[in-house]
Amino acid sequence: MAVVIDLLNGDQRKIADESRPRHPEKAHRPDQPIARKPDWIRVRAQGSAGWAQTSAIVKANKLVTVCEEARCPNIGECWEKKHATFMIMGDTCTRACAFCNVKTGLPGPLDADEPAHIGEAVAKLGLSHVVVTSVDRDDLDDGGAAHFAAVIAAIRAASPATTVEILTPDFLRKAGALERVVAAKPDVFNHNLETVPSKYLTVRPGARYFHSLRLLQKVKELDGEIFTKSGIMVGLGEERNEVLQLMDDLRSAEVDFLTIGQYLQPTRKHHPVEAFIPPETFRAYEAIAYAKGFALVSASPLTRSSHHAGEDFERLRAKRRGARV
Numbered sequence: 023m024a025v026v027i028d029l030l031n032g033d034q035r036k037i038a039d040e041s042r043p044r045h046p047e048k049a050h051r052p053d054q055p056i057a058r059k060p061d062w063i064r065v066r067a068q069g070s071a072g073w074a075q076t077s078a079i080v081k082a083n084k085l086v087t088v089c090e091e092a093r094c095p096n097i098g099e100c101w102e103k104k105h106a107t108f109m110i111m112g113d114t115c116t117r118a119c120a121f122c123n124v125k126t127g128l129p130g131p132l133d134a135d136e137p138a139h140i141g142e143a144v145a146k147l148g149l150s151h152v153v154v155t156s157v158d159r160d161d162l163d164d165g166g167a168a169h170f171a172a173v174i175a176a177i178r179a180a181s182p183a184t185t186v187e188i189l190t191p192d193f194l195r196k197a198g199a200l201e202r203v204v205a206a207k208p209d210v211f212n213h214n215l216e217t218v219p220s221k222y223l224t225v226r227p228g229a230r231y232f233h234s235l236r237l238l239q240k241v242k243e244l245d246g247e248i249f250t251k252s253g254i255m256v257g258l259g260e261e262r263n264e265v266l267q268l269m270d271d272l273r274s275a276e277v278d279f280l281t282i283g284q285y286l287q288p289t290r291k292h293h294p295v296e297a298f299i300p301p302e303t304f305r306a307y308e309a310i311a312y313a314k315g316f317a318l319v320s321a322s323p324l325t326r327s328s329h330h331a332g333e334d335f336e337r338l339r340a341k342r343r344g345a346r347v
């Protein structure tokens with residue numbers, strides 16, 4: 023899964039859940055101080071009427087959202103517009119990435135009714151575009167590929183006009199899983215590289231950089247109609263040249279859309295923020311990425327994989343048609 027996590031506002035929110043064993047594998051790690059956020063990282067408050075409606079629909083359908091689980095800084099803005107990103111296959115992840123706030127451990131069995139509930143919620147929210155992600159399910163033979171396909175089918179049945187974007191795990195060592203998901207024909211296939219290769223051992227130890235890259239390349243080989251998308255966090259100690267190399271790697275895999283956002287540390291047990299990257303550096307990354315040939319680039323401190331995903335999908339579609347955007 024590809025989630026950038028955050029304390030909504032480090033000064034106002036209590037350090038997340040350190041009394042609850044959300045991440046037992048991190049309990050022995052030394053505390054890392056949480057740096058104060060710079061002025062350029064500001065988020066919209068929660069509590070608007072739209073936010074309340076989204077929250078009610080999510081609760082009524084017993085759905086899990088990555089917006090809440092990852093403590094996404096954009097939840098006030100997105101939920102006000104009824105944009106929520108659904109997290110399927112439970113709230114417990116079998117990986118233990120150093121940046122992610124999603125609970126880790128052994129997940130329960132899949133909920134066979136979940137695809138129908140997601141379809142129903144998408145129809146009730148009246149979404150023109152929906153993003154569905156999941157926890158990693160290394161415990162399942164197919165990594166959850168069949169469930170992903172069932173969710174896509176259920177959304178198509180309940181809300182045929184809605185376009186579907188998926189943000190998947192890497193399906194490492196799950197033969198045939200990717201093919202099964204691609205056959206369900208999502209409109210956008212997103213898989214985040216998360217960081218540059220030199221940081222994988224400390225940031226994303228359960229994953230393999232070249233496997234993730236190859237996964238994205240294979241999506242295009244299997245179905246050239248599907249838009250591909252990937253994202254990274256910056257501020258984890260990566261070098262500028264490493265980011266530029268990663269862009270080249272993604273273009274070699276024919277990835278269409280790149281997102282770059284600032285990493286924010288969820289708790290004292292997570293990877294520290296090594297740097298707050300200033301907005302002008304994001305603008306420079308965006309310009310370089312366009313020059314390297316991406317059809318669409320979103321790079322800013324609060325960019326997240328699913329932020330403005332609907333509008334961005336329309337821009338991607340327009341570009342493919344050859345329209346100016």
Ligand code: SF4
Pocket residue numbers: 088089094095096097098100101105106107326327328329330
């Ligand atoms: S950016 Fe994505 S994860 Fe964050 S609140 Fe918006 S939809 Fe949810």
